[in-house]
Amino acid sequence: MAEELSKGFEPKEIERHWYAYWQEHGVFAASDAPDDVRPRYVLPMPLPNVTGSLHMGHALMCTIEDVLTRAHRMLGFNTLYQPGTDHAGIATQVVVERQLKRDNLTRHDLGREKFIERVWEWKGECGSRIVEQQQVLGLSADWDRSVFTMDAGYSRAVREAFVRLHHEGLIYRAKRLIYWDCTAQTVLSNLEVDSEEENGELYEFAYPVEGGGEIVVATTRPETMLGDSAVAIHPDDERYTALHGKFVLHPFLDRKIPIVCDAILVDPNFGTGAVKVTPAHDFNDFETGRRHQLELIEIFDAEGRVNAAGGSFAGLERFEARKAIKRALDERGLARGSKNHRLMIPRSQRTGTVVEPMLSTQWFVKTEPLAKPALEAVRTGKTVILPEEWAKTYEHWMTNILDWCISRQLWWGHRIPAWYCEACAHTTVVNAESLAACEKCGSDSIRQDEDVLDTWFSSALWPFATQGWPDDTLQLRRFYPASDLETGYDILFFWVARMMMMGLHFMGEPPFKRILLHSLVVDETGKKMSKVVGNVIDPLDLIYGSEFENVVQKALPGAPLDEALKKFKKAYPSTASMGASFEAYGTDALRWTLCSYSPHSKRIPLSPKKIEGNRHFCNKIWNATRFALGYVEGATVGPDAPKATLLINRWLLQRLDDACVEAKRGIDEFRFDDATARLYQFFWGELCDWYLELSKPVFASEDEAPRNETRDVLAYTLEATLRAMHPFIPFITEELWQRLPKPVGSPVSIALSALPVAGVGRADPDAVRDMAIVQAVIGAVRTIRSEREVHPGAHVPVILRVGDDVLRAMLEQERMSMETLMKTSSLVLIRPGHERPDGGAVGHVAGVEVLVLLKGIVEQAGETARIERELKKAQKDIDALEKKLAAKGFADRAPPEVVKETEEQLAAHRERVRVLDAARSFAEEL
């Protein structure tokens, strides 16, 4: 047995040690053995960006997934937690381009080949930082199977998927209005664009109407007027009835523009009620253009500069053009003022640039035929979404799904396997890295499409491309479909929905049985974590501890320290009482905390105080075990609960069973909050607060039989409880479990032991009922002692008057327990009506009259007030119950058991009143 436990729980060394131990012993490995007949549990890890680093969202996700993984492993499943990393096309390319920019270089200076080499180099430099950080969190992924989305095998799968979809007509190339990132100079899918409300202005200017007069339009983007091909008004707007069918004249370009009526685009109450329409650079306008067959006039080039269509404004950058246009309108006397306006600005998720709607030729996935089966799978319950409210969101998105633009004008990624023939204009689409000749005419004058695929296209294949697809491998058969897919709801559309579509299409069945969605980690006040707000917390700072000064320097780099600290404290009010740093809370405390939030609330307001509290819980576990270790030596721990005769032992085994059943249910139903709360309550509230306290007099007694029984029950329960908690807090449970007596033949690690399920304890409802009475009686004495300010060290005589003979006999049995926790030297059990000495306080619980003799212990009488208070409370309850019973229809329409229960409650309260009332004099006899 290892060295003695330290007085307090110190996570750091333990965590390092056991993670290495698990890896050494291959604890995380899934089995490929053909004869392995265990049921399978497969969880594909949402792949982090290869160059990324761990944030709070990862910590939450990884923790939840590892709990699921560990629990299933302990339930006897052949468990695969499939790890991997994503090449993250645009994100990675943007970072490397920024690095080049420092040397005043662009990717074009290097050329495609050299640039890609450079990205690979950087990937190497980042190494496996993210993976190491995930390991700090204790993830039990099968790291030997880790897959990178640019691996040769995975790349082949990506090309295969593209080629097949293309041949089936589900991928096509077309010119469409898309979102254009002028910085990265690539198209983005609508999901990669985030719109945020920002300050802007609503600018008004007048278009001269042909034949005289003018119409004033309101716009947030005056520069796009260069591409206007209509002015729209509401057909019912009486202000403009006279203008129906007329034209306006473009002030800068030689163009006549129609005035059209459109009830969909125009809100007559907004702005001037007249809207300029730019179909080539706005999605709503594009649709309007379709409805009215308007001309599409493109006015920007790829860098966001005005093109030749902009006449004298050509060459100006977008925002310069805005100023120039406003100036020009002003000069022509057409400006009609402006006002401040909040508007949604769409920005690229990766570069932060305001994206530009542009017309462009791109590759698209035809989503509707793919979405149908994906929708069906959820509707029929083949795939279940939890929490279920998300099913509605999924349904809504899938039924309104748009075609998915999958080409990107980037270099880092899977190059589109399409070759254009210069001789015959045929497009060859084949699964190959290079192609020699056109498949149609045989010409070698071909060139490959320059673009790469959207990263999400490759990750959509994750559940099967990781297992060897398109080959029919043993792995693929064994580990597809996955069991659960767990991820943040923010990538429900990006990733989950697309995996559903691809999985169903290529494999014929949905990629997972359940989709589990967790919430977003936000700061303590409910705000999103962001670099701008300065409220980002690095999970490693919580695990290893960190001065707040360090924390905020990372959260708000470059900002003055005072300011950063102020923002941080505001975002995390609970740190006010924490001094100047996070202590090292350890992975377990962080994991437990993250699991304790309900998945139903969409936000998880991270509270450092809560993590601190859960480190205290770990410390409690540590010390309770330290206490137990002093007594459990030589205990026999078998596979089943030991025999128990003592009430505390019988009770504990029943409560153990209850706790484990509920914890298991919580895990099964994706309610880790319930599971952790129950285990917390059992360990602290029952095992520590009651059982350990009550075991002390047993261990101190002379009697060997009860001592041995208690020793065995304690050892058994503690060992089982550690197993039940292991999925949530793997490190501390392993450390302590290794030191406890265990059943013979226990595995090398708690991670491979069995998760306790129903039957781990022993059913004993009588014990629970009796123990509740003992607890209530002890509580009554404690309350009286506390309220009458009896010194905690003082021993006071207690008399219990009990009418029920069976009950009195039971309490007599528990004399030792009660004497210890009541701190009494003289406990007497008598029948009601039996004589009693003078002076004291009275309580009444569970049919037991509790008399605490205070004569000579407290000076003054003064019990009357307390009794009056109790009586008043009881009377209030009686009134409510009587009212309920008397209410018309209750007796005959409510279920009989409810009526009976109500009557019993009423009787109990009346008895209580009778006893308390009779005790008034007793209280004044001091």
Added chain:
RNA sequence: GGGCGCAUAACUCAGCGGUAGAGUGCAUCCUUCACACGGAUGAGGUCACAAGUUCAAAUCUUGUUGCGCCCA
């Protein structure tokens, strides 16, 4: 504008048809031989508002108000 969701103790949140729960915080007492990262006790809530369904509503329905998020 469309969709989804939330309003419960000072704070953060569970509960979702039978007379309100947890953690933290607060108050009082206790350094008792596992733990002061501890123990005991206590205070604190017309469950946003209004109407309805029901024998019974924090819990179901509708409306109102306030607040989030997603999509446009």
